Amino acid sequence: GAGVSQTPSNKVTEKGKYVELRCDPISGHTALYWYRQSLGQGPEFLIYFQGTGAADDSGLPNDRFFAVRPEGSVSTLKIQRTERGDSAVYLCASSLTGYTGELFFGEGSRLTVL
């Protein structure tokens, strides 16, 4: 596609539910990143994929968070047993390579946990 696409744009769920957020990067970009942006804060790194593998998942806050990128393109961020503190905008970005390329961001998925 022309840009990074994220779905859903907005998601409201109840505490304890399971949520999946999808990211479709720019075609041909090998690097993919997930960030979380809480209200009034800058984005915080969650996980970075180079191809199909998670090269760095040091930002995932706990084992309720998991992300996959099985074919090296689309990625899904999965959150189990959601908590109110998980409410945030989840941003996805892709880059042609993981090293010197500019990151292109999507418009994010706003998650609200009631």
Added chain:
Amino acid sequence: AQTVTQSQPEMSVQEAETVTLSCTYDTSESDYYLFWYKQPPSRQMILVIRQEAYKQQNATENRFSVNFQKAAKSFSLKISDSQLGDAAMYFCAFQFFTGTASKLTFGTGTRLQVTL
């Protein structure tokens, strides 16, 4: 660990005037990149300008320029001839490379208002 500090939560500038947004960072790395990103209400982060740490010359992109002081670990953004469309959140970000990761570390942002 790398940290990025933006000490101005909000700034205001009149249309056609010049404004400077401040950013400082802390790192022990010698080779890195610095960025300014703009985030309008659409939430999409848009790259404004980038600076490679090994370059002494300050980056310039049309009305946007930076003042990069490596020794002082300072990286300010100057917006000249401000336009209404410049109103947004601006984030300073730092990027370095470990061989397996090149994640960005962001500051907390500065909200820029542009008035008539």
